[in-house]
Structures are given as structure tokens and as C-alpha cells.
Amino acid sequence: MKFRLYRFQPESNQPPCMQDVELDIDPAGKMLLDALLELKAKDDTLAFRRSCREGVCGSDAVNVNGRNVLACITPLADLKQPVEIRPLPGLPVIRDFVVDMEPFFRQYKSIKPWLINDDPEPERERLQSPEERAEIEGAYECILCGCCTTACPSFWWHPDRFVGPAGLLQAWRFIADSRDQATEERLDYLEDTYRLYRCRGIMNCVEACPKGLNPTESIGRIKTLLVRRKV
Amino acid sequence: MRKPITGTHSGTGWWLAQRVSALILFIAGTGLLLGFWFAAPFDFAAWQAAFRHTSLKLLVWLVVASLCLHAWIGLRDVLMDYMKPVALRLTANVLVLLVLALCMVWTTVIVWGSDG
Amino acid sequence: MDKRSFDAIIVGGGGAGLMAALQLADSGFKVAVVSKVFPTRSHTVSAQGGITAALGNVSEDSWHWHMFDTVKGSDYLGDQDAIEFMCREAASLVYELEHMGLPFSRLENGKIYQRAFGGQSKNFGGEQAIRTCACADRTGHALLHTLYQRNLAARTQFFDEYFALDLVRDGEGYCVGLTTLNIENGEPLLMEARATLLATGGAGRVFSNTSNAMINTGDGLGMVLRADLPLEDMEFWQFHPTGIAGVGSLITEGARGEGGYLLNDRGERFMERYAPHALDLASRDVVSRAIATEIYEGRGCGEHKDHVLLKLDHLGEKIIAERLPGIRELSIRFAGVDPAQSPIPVAPTAHYMMGGIPTNLHGQVVVPARYGPEEPVPGLYAVGECACVSVHGANRLGGNSLLDLVVFGRAAGRHMVGYLRENPYPRKPGDENIQRSMRRLNRWEEARGGETVAGITRELRQLMQKYCGVYRSRKVLAEGLDRLNGLFGRMEAISLGDTSRVFNTARIEALELENLMLVARATLVSALAREESRGAHTREDFPARDDDHWLKHTLYSLEGDLLDYKPVRLKPLSVEAFKPKERSY
Numbered sequence: 001m002k003f004r005l006y007r008f009q010p011e012s013n014q015p016p017c018m019q020d021v022e023l024d025i026d027p028a029g030k031m032l033l034d035a036l037l038e039l040k041a042k043d044d045t046l047a048f049r050r051s052c053r054e055g056v057c058g059s060d061a062v063n064v065n066g067r068n069v070l071a072c073i074t075p076l077a078d079l080k081q082p083v084e085i086r087p088l089p090g091l092p093v094i095r096d097f098v099v100d101m102e103p104f105f106r107q108y109k110s111i112k113p114w115l116i117n118d119d120p121e122p123e124r125e126r127l128q129s130p131e132e133r134a135e136i137e138g139a140y141e142c143i144l145c146g147c148c149t150t151a152c153p154s155f156w157w158h159p160d161r162f163v164g165p166a167g168l169l170q171a172w173r174f175i176a177d178s179r180d181q182a183t184e185e186r187l188d189y190l191e192d193t194y195r196l197y198r199c200r201g202i203m204n205c206v207e208a209c210p211k212g213l214n215p216t217e218s219i220g221r222i223k224t225l226l227v228r229r230k231v
Numbered sequence: 232m233r234k235p236i237t238g239t240h241s242g243t244g245w246w247l248a249q250r251v252s253a254l255i256l257f258i259a260g261t262g263l264l265l266g267f268w269f270a271a272p273f274d275f276a277a278w279q280a281a282f283r284h285t286s287l288k289l290l291v292w293l294v295v296a297s298l299c300l301h302a303w304i305g306l307r308d309v310l311m312d313y314m315k316p317v318a319l320r321l322t323a324n325v326l327v328l329l330v331l332a333l334c335m336v337w338t339t340v341i342v343w344g345s346d347g
Numbered sequence: 348m349d350k351r352s353f354d355a356i357i358v359g360g361g362g363a364g365l366m367a368a369l370q371l372a373d374s375g376f377k378v379a380v381v382s383k384v385f386p387t388r389s390h391t392v393s394a395q396g397g398i399t400a401a402l403g404n405v406s407e408d409s410w411h412w413h414m415f416d417t418v419k420g421s422d423y424l425g426d427q428d429a430i431e432f433m434c435r436e437a438a439s440l441v442y443e444l445e446h447m448g449l450p451f452s453r454l455e456n457g458k459i460y461q462r463a464f465g466g467q468s469k470n471f472g473g474e475q476a477i478r479t480c481a482c483a484d485r486t487g488h489a490l491l492h493t494l495y496q497r498n499l500a501a502r503t504q505f506f507d508e509y510f511a512l513d514l515v516r517d518g519e520g521y522c523v524g525l526t527t528l529n530i531e532n533g534e535p536l537l538m539e540a541r542a543t544l545l546a547t548g549g550a551g552r553v554f555s556n557t558s559n560a561m562i563n564t565g566d567g568l569g570m571v572l573r574a575d576l577p578l579e580d581m582e583f584w585q586f587h588p589t590g591i592a593g594v595g596s597l598i599t600e601g602a603r604g605e606g607g608y609l610l611n612d613r614g615e616r617f618m619e620r621y622a623p624h625a626l627d628l629a630s631r632d633v634v635s636r637a638i639a640t641e642i643y644e645g646r647g648c649g650e651h652k653d654h655v656l657l658k659l660d661h662l663g664e665k666i667i668a669e670r671l672p673g674i675r676e677l678s679i680r681f682a683g684v685d686p687a688q689s690p691i692p693v694a695p696t697a698h699y700m701m702g703g704i705p706t707n708l709h710g711q712v713v714v715p716a717r718y719g720p721e722e723p724v725p726g727l728y729a730v731g732e733c734a735c736v737s738v739h740g741a742n743r744l745g746g747n748s749l750l751d752l753v754v755f756g757r758a759a760g761r762h763m764v765g766y767l768r769e770n771p772y773p774r775k776p777g778d779e780n781i782q783r784s785m786r787r788l789n790r791w792e793e794a795r796g797g798e799t800v801a802g803i804t805r806e807l808r809q810l811m812q813k814y815c816g817v818y819r820s821r822k823v824l825a826e827g828l829d830r831l832n833g834l835f836g837r838m839e840a841i842s843l844g845d846t847s848r849v850f851n852t853a854r855i856e857a858l859e860l861e862n863l864m865l866v867a868r869a870t871l872v873s874a875l876a877r878e879e880s881r882g883a884h885t886r887e888d889f890p891a892r893d894d895d896h897w898l899k900h901t902l903y904s905l906e907g908d909l910l911d912y913k914p915v916r917l918k919p920l921s922v923e924a925f926k927p928k929e930r931s932y
Contacts (some may be wrong), residue, residue, distance in 0.1 A: 002622065003482075007845060009846060009849070011847050011849055012847075013466050025232065029593075031685075039851075040801070040853075041801035041802075042845045042852035043797070043844065044800065044801070044843060044845050044852075044856075045844055045847070045853065046859050047850045047851070047852045048852070049384070049388075050561055051384055051388040051389075051390070051560045051561055051562045052388070052390065052392065052393050052560040052561075052594045053560065053596075054393065054559055054677060054681070055676075055677075055680070056392050056393055056485075056488060057384075057389075057390075057392050057393070058388065059384065059385070059388045059389040061387075073680050075680075084405075092851065094531060095849050095850040096850075098850050101385070103487060105385075110807065112500070113450025113496050113499065114447075114448060114494075114497055114499060114500040115447065115494035115496075117448075119444075121440075121442075121443075123444045124402075124442055124458075125402075125441075125446075125451070125458060125459050126444055126446065127456075127457030128453050128457055129453065129455075129457050129460065130452075130453045130455060131455070133450065133452065133453045134641055136450055140450045140489065140492075141485065141488070143387070143392075143488070144385075144387055153314070157310070157312045157313070160233075160235035161235045161236075161237045167653070173690040174448075176450070177450070180448075180450065181479040188240065191240050191241070191242055191243055192237055192238055192239055192240060192241070192242050193237075193239050193241060193242040193245065193311070194237040194239075194311075195237060195238075195244040196242060196310075197243075197245070197246055198311075200308075222516070223243070223246065226242075226243040227246075227247055228241060229243075230243050230244065231247075
């Protein structure tokens with residue numbers, strides 16, 4: 001198979017370039033990560049992140065033929081050749097496919113991604129009906145891979161000010177949790193022209209999410225709450 | 232990286248205004264279009280007569296006002312995204328506001344001024 | 348070399364490490380978590396089925412029954428004091444996690460959802476208990492993210508993408524920190540602390556067919572062995588019965604807990620022959636051996652007759668969508684099979700290391716020293732899969748792993764708080780340690796022969812799979828050890844193509860390989876010596892359990908491949924001991 005790889009090694013003092021390589025691999029039943037591992041076995045200077053290799057840890061997000069995907073769950077056979085692999089867009093590149101995720105995580109942390117409940121803890125669990133629990137379905141499953149946020153032009157323009165789809169999805173995860181008591185604070189934080197309202201609903205995030213989640217819908221629900229609070 | 236400056240605690244109002252103005256534009260605009268389509272005042276007298284009704288004046292004024300408000304929010308968004316230097320953005324914002332305000336004044340003059 | 352100082356350092360950002368870090372941060376100590384990956388990439392994230400605690404939300408239950416099941420599951424090799432401690436603490440831990448925000452699935456009455464898992468019984472071996480608390484089939488993901496979030500709130504300092512190299516001790520043997528490598532810029536960093544906790548997880552990557560993440564390379568185990576400390580019970584590796592055939596990714600035991608069952612090529616529910624009472628929910632070692640036997644005797648499915656089938660479609664679309672969405676996704680992606688339509692091809696896959704760094708129930712690393720077999724190494728702690736408390740003995744029960752992480756993570760964190768108060772002043776690190784560590788690191792900058800890291804890693808993993816799998820014997824193990832010695836020789840001839848500094852993953856993989864080699868060595872040497880079959884360690888030449896000679900823990904030390912043994916702690920904390928009995932399901 002033919003691959004076109006984005007290569008960048010800061011110590012080499014060379015600008016980034018695209019490298020054409022060919023790999024003798026039978027794509028049947030294999031994932032893109034398998035190909036990357038074989039490429040690395042041949043040339044150990046190729047750098048990328050990986051961990052669980054089954055799509056639950058979120059390490060190996062890359063941009064393949066223009067789409068953000070997790071390499072470990074992208075079937076090799078489905079890819080058009082030459083397979084062009086680049087780092088996620090919109091984040092500083094450290095080396096090859098390794099990007100600096102710091103702006104992404106800073107936005108994630110900005111929304112206070114933890115349950116806030118100041119009531120004294122009961123002896124046993126806090127009760128939550130299956131219906132209440134269902135409210136956070138589609139939000140708590142996020143693996144923080146960054147595919148959605150780095151597919152969002154608003155995040156490209158405002159990485160320091162726009163929370164981005166992943167962060168907003170997590171904000172919704174806590175707003176929607178019947179046990180969380182900080183809805184008002186969370187809405188106060190998001191009531192901002194930049195943090196939330198840079199989202200124009202173009203749904204790039206939905207298309208990019210490898211877990212099939214829908215950040216745009218959650219952002220819409222946050223907006224609904226903000227409007228309801230206002231009027 | 233410079234400290235991000237944000238936290239205006241506003242946004243929902245503008246967002247809502249953008250939606251509401253769009254809705255007005257759609258409903259009133261369609262109404263006006265349909266009205267002119269089916270009962271178009273072809274000569275100047277008929278046109279003037281139609282515009283003696285305060286309701287039509289209000290409707291036209293409302294459509295233009297909505298358009299200007301909608302345009303202001305939209306252009307401000309675009310400038311926020313693409314025009315990074317603050318001084319430049321502020322200048323552009325002021326210019327856009329001026330043009331839109333002029334449009335409003337002009338519309339008001341046209342709609343009500345012809346009465347005299 | 349740059350230096351950073353903290354009160355305590357946690358090595359590893361998985362469930363165990365984060366739980367311990369939280370105790371320290373909440374107590375006002377300056378604590379750093381060092382992790383070679385961003386914490387939510389840790390392998391805890393892959394845990395599916397749940398966390399076991401006798402809440403009794405679905406059926407009547409008691410921690411004492413849970414304790415019995417765990418002791419029996421361990422094939423009586425588990426330390427009963429630690430097991431009692433874990434089972435007693437279980438419920439309070441699950442409630443604490445719930446209060447932290449973990450989004451457990453819920454029952455109609457609003458309580459935490461529980462499901463059946465293997466090896467669980469009521470009334471000390473009676474009917475099936477329903478004891479494993481679950482968040483759909485993503486419990487590990489939910490747990491890890493919740494703990495990470497709490498640590499963010501508690502302002503724990505994170506050193507993400509720092510690779511731990513070696514422990515640093517002072518002249519009196521106190522652990523005073525460790526050397527690390529900043530992966531992003533390639534610079535070494537000395538991290539000093541009065542207390543260090545290893546929570547580096549398992550090492551399933553020594554096998555070629557494994558459910559483990561690629562980061563599970565036993566880094567903490569390598570550090571301990573290089574610091575002249577022993578590892579305990581390294582011959583015991585759990586093979587999970589239901590890995591996706593040919594891939595290794597896990598299909599949770601919860602799938603059988605929800606009512607799924609196994610079939611061979613004749614469509615027979617073969618578990619009826621191996622575990623007439625518990626059937627498909629027998630202990631994992633039992634089910635894995637049954638599958639291996641079916642395949643060995645030619646009743647496997649598929650073209651190569653190398654797997655069996657896990658049938659779930661009779662559960663119906665709704666149950667699968669609600670309770671097992673994650674494994675459905677995995678199965679469609681990796682096996683090309685929708686479990687709601689047709690059965691999943693499965694085979695045993697290396698899953699969990701019961702052995703590890705010997706600790707007591709406070710998480711203190713304990714070694715034979717002057718006065719007894721279990722003297723704490725001051726300032727050094729270990730919890731989670733890298734540690735051996737030992738609550739899992741010779742075979743771990745499903746759902747007890749996440750429990751182990753949080754119970755002993757909390758216990759170790761609390762003990763460290765006390766230790767830090769009693770030891771308020773830092774000690775001077777031994778220069779010798781640091782220099783040795785730097786020599787080891789710098790060795791990779793010099794080009795040597797023509798061997799590659801990828802090549803030797805592949806051979807190592809195939810070797811372990813072939814010579815140290817479900818069924819073992821003296822002949823096979825000895826041959827494996829012989830070949831491993833050959834690989835050790837070839838390690839000297841490895842050269843790296845990449846000698847740069849910034850994000851040099853080739854060098855990281857080389858350092859990981861060094862750790863894997865030591866884990867493999869400890870495993871083979873320990874397995875060769877244990878001449879009995881117990882739990883997950885099955886010797887064809889010694890098919891029976893031998894309590895007279897082998898009811899004891901193995902301790903392996905690197906220096907001269909030395910083996911030592913220590914007794915199993917058969918006396919629980921408050922209840923009566925469970926005497927070793929024959930184990931059947």
C-alpha cells in the first residue's frame with residue numbers, strides 16, 4: 001500500500017515535508033494502526049502516540065485523507081491510496097503525528113470537569129433514576145481524543161478562548177447529571193461570546209467523533225438552558 | 232501565549248437576537264414579498280397610497296431593522312474570527328455600525344419622511 | 348540534571364495511582380503524578396464489566412461471601428487478611444466513587460446497577476450472586492475519568508509523558524524518589540520525594556496475544572528488580588477466556604453475566620462438562636482451560652479451528668444496546684460480527700498479572716530483610732496490577748481488579764499521609780543510583796549491532812506465548828528460558844535508528860523492552876520452579892494442586908535468578924480462616 005506521511009523533526013532544522021512510502025501489507029482485517037506500527041518497525045524515527053489499540057483511550061488520533069480518525073479503529077481496507085496521514089490540525093506539532101494537546105486539555109479543564117455537590121454524602125449511593133442517568137448518555141463516553149475539537153474551525157481561530165466541542169460536551173455531561181448542583185455556575189461560565197457562542201453549529205465535530213457522539217446537540221441543549229434562563 | 236481575554240458574560244442575548252431577527256425577516260419578509268406579488272401597486276399613486284398605511288410602514292421598517300441587526304451580529308462574528316488586531320477590529324466594528332445606523336436613518340426618512 | 352521535589356510522587360496515572368494521589372492532595376500534601384501517557388490513556392480505561400462489591404442492590408449479599416469467593420478463586424494462594432480488608436472496604440469505596448461522580452448504571456429504584464460475574468456465589472459456594480457494579484460496559488473508562496477529574500479539582504500536579512527510569516534510594520535503603528525522562532524534550536529529570544508509590548500497571552505485553560494496552564510493559568516491575576528488590580508470584584498470569592479471536596481485545600465476562608454462553612464447533616455448550624454448576628460463569632482459569640482443551644482436542648470453530656463462539660444474540664437487541672454497547676462496537680469493528688445477530692469468535696488472551704511487587708495491605712513494599720519475610724522498604728509503596736498484596740492469589744476473579752485499585756490505592760494513600768507526617772525531612776539521594784540510571788539511558792545513544800527493538804520485542808512475545816501459555820511443563824518452560832537467555836544476549840546488539848531527543852519513541856520502546864525482558868525472566872524462572880497446578884498456573888507434568896509443598900508465595904530476585912518463598916497469610920483480620928479445599932465450580 002502507498003502512504004504519504006507528514007514528517008517533522010524539530011532538531012533536524014528542516015521544514016515539515018511529506019514522505020512517500022510503500023508498505024507490503026494485506027489490508028484485510030487490519031487497522032491503520034497496524035500499518036503505522038509496521039512502518040515504525042522499518043523506520044523507528046516515525047513518532048506517534050498509541051496505547052489501548054481498541055479505540056477507548058483516545059491516544060492515536062490523526063488526520064487521514066483529510067479526516068480526523070483514531071488510527072486503531074480505522075480499517076485499512078477502507079482508505080483511498082495513497083493514504084495521506086497528518087497530525088491533527090489546529091494544534092502545534094511537536095514531531096511527526098505528535099501534537100501538543102495542551103490547548104485542548106486547558107479548555108477541557110476550564111469547564112471544571114468534576115461533579116460538584118456540596119450536600120453531605122449520604123450513607124449509601126445518591127439515588128438516580130434510570131431516566132435521569134440516561135440524560136448523560138452520549139456525553140460521559142467521551143475519550144478526549146481531540147478529533148472533534150481539532151476539526152472545528154472556531155477552535156482553530158480561537159484555541160485560547162473557545163472551549164471547543166469536546167469541552168462543551170463535558171460541560172453538558174455535568175449540567176445534565178442530576179447529582180450535580182453547579183448548573184448555574186457552569187451556565188454563568190459558558191455565557192460568553194467566545195467560550196460557547198463561537199459554535200456555529202456546522203457539525204464538523206459530529207462527523208469527526210470516532211465514538212459516534214454528538215457534541216453539537218449537547219451544545220444546543222446548553223444554549224436552550226441559557227435562553228430559558230434569560231427569558 | 233498571551234493571557235486569553237474573555238468572560239464577557241454575554242452572548243445569549245445576541246444569539247437570541249440573531250435568531251429572532253432571522254425569524255422576523257423570514258415571516259415579515261415573506262409576507263411583504265407575497266403582498267407585493269399578488270397586489271403589486273404598479274403606479275406611483277398606488278404605491279404612495281399603500282404606504283399611507285402605518286401598518287405597512289411599520290412592517291417595512293421592522294424588516295429593515297431586523298436585517299440591520301442580523302447583519303450587525305453576523306458581521307461582528309466574522310470580524311471576531313478573522314480580524315485579530317483589536318484596534319483594527321474596533322475600527323471595523325464602528326464602521327459597520329455607522330453604515331448600518333445610516334441605513335436605519337435613511338429607511339426611517341424614506342418610510343416616514345415622504346409624508347410631509 | 349534538573350530536579351523537582353515533592354512530598355510524594357505517584358508513578359502511573361491509572362486508577363490505583365490516581366486514587367492514592369487524591370488522598371494525598373486532599374490532605375494538603377504536594378503530590379505529583381508521573382505518567383508516560385496522559386492519565387486517561389492508562390489501561391484502567393479498558394476495564395469493561397465492573398467493580399465488585401457486596402452492596403446487595405439486586406440480591407441479598409455480604410462481604411463475607413465475597414471474601415469466600417475471592418479466597419476460593421485465588422485457589423487459596425491469596426492472603427486472607429488482605430482479602431478480608433478488600434471485601435470489607437468494597438462497599439464504602441463504591442459509594443465513595445459514586446459520590447465522586449462516577450456515572451454508574453442504575454436500577455429502577457435508583458440504586459447502582461449490579462450484574463452477575465464469574466466465581467460469585469451466595470452463602471459460601473451456593474447459588475450465583477449478583478455483585479458487580481457497572482457503568483454499562485465502560486466501568487473502567489468511567490472510573491478513570493472520574494478519578495482524573497477529582498484530581499484536577501484537588502490540584503494534583505501532573506507530569507504527563509514523563510517516563511519513569513529507576514528508583515533512587517539513600518544509603519539506608521529509604522526510597523527518595525526516581526529518575527525520569529521527559530519524553531517531549533528528551534531531558535532526564537530527577538524527582539525527589541519522601542514517599543514514592545508505584546502504580547505502573549501490568550505487563551501483559553510480554554505475550555503476543557493479549558488484551559493489554561501497548562503501554563503495559565511492566566515498567567514498575569523492572570524498576571523494582573533493578574533496585575535489587577524481589578517480585579512475588581510472577582508465574583501466575585490470567586488468561587481471559589473471551590478475547591476476540593486473533594485480535595486479543597476483550598469481551599467482558601459481563602457478557603456471560605448478562606446471559607451469554609460459549610459454544611464449540613458442534614454447537615455444544617461445553618462448559619456443562621467442565622463446570623456443571625457454574626457453567627459459563629466459572630472462574631476465569633477454569634473457563635480458559637476448558638476453551639484451550641476444546642481447541643486442542645479439535646472442537647474449535649473456524650477455518651483453523653482455533654477459537655470457540657460466544658453467543659449473545661438470544662439476549663435481544665435492547666439488552667445488548669443498553670448493557671453491552673462497548674463490546675458490540677468492539678466486536679463489529681474487530682471481528683466483523685454484530686453480537687445481536689451472530690456469535691462472536693473468542694479465544695483465551697493474556698489478561699492480568701496476579702503477581703507483582705510484594706506489598707502489605709497498606710501498600711508498603713515488603714521484602715525479606717533482617718528480621719522477617721515482610722519488612723517494609725521505607726518510603727516505597729506499590730498498588731494496583733503492578734503490586735501483589737496478594738488478594739488475587741493464583742487466579743483473579745472478574746470485577747476484583749478495579750476494586751483492588753481503589754481499595755489499596757486509598758489505603759496506600761492514607762498510609763503515606765501518616766508516613767509523611769512521621770518523616771518530615773527529605774533524605775539525600777544516592778548518587779550511585781542516579782549515575783547507574785543515566786548510564787542505562789545513555790547506552791541507547793550508542794549504535795551497536797544489527798538487532799532492532801521491534802524485532803526482539805516480537806520474538807520475546809511469541810516466545811512467551813509459546814513456552815509460557817495456558818498449559819505448561821518443565822520441558823517447555825526450560826526451553827523457553829533457554830531461548831530467553833539467547834534474547835538477552837542479543838539485546839546487547841540492538842541499535843536505534845533514532846538518536847534524537849524530541850519525542851523519541853524509539854528510545855522509549857527500547858526502555859520498555861528492557862522492562863519486558865525482566866518480567867519474562869521472572870515469570871519463566873518462577874513458573875519452572877513451581878511444580879504443581881494452581882489457579883492460572885497449569886503444569887501438565889504436575890496436574891494437581893500440592894498444598895503440602897506449594898501453599899507459599901514465590902519471591903524472585905534478579906541477582907542470580909534467586910528464588911525464595913514466603914508463607915501465605917492464612918489468618919484473616921477478624922473472621923475465621925477459609926481452609927484450603929478442593930476447588931470446583
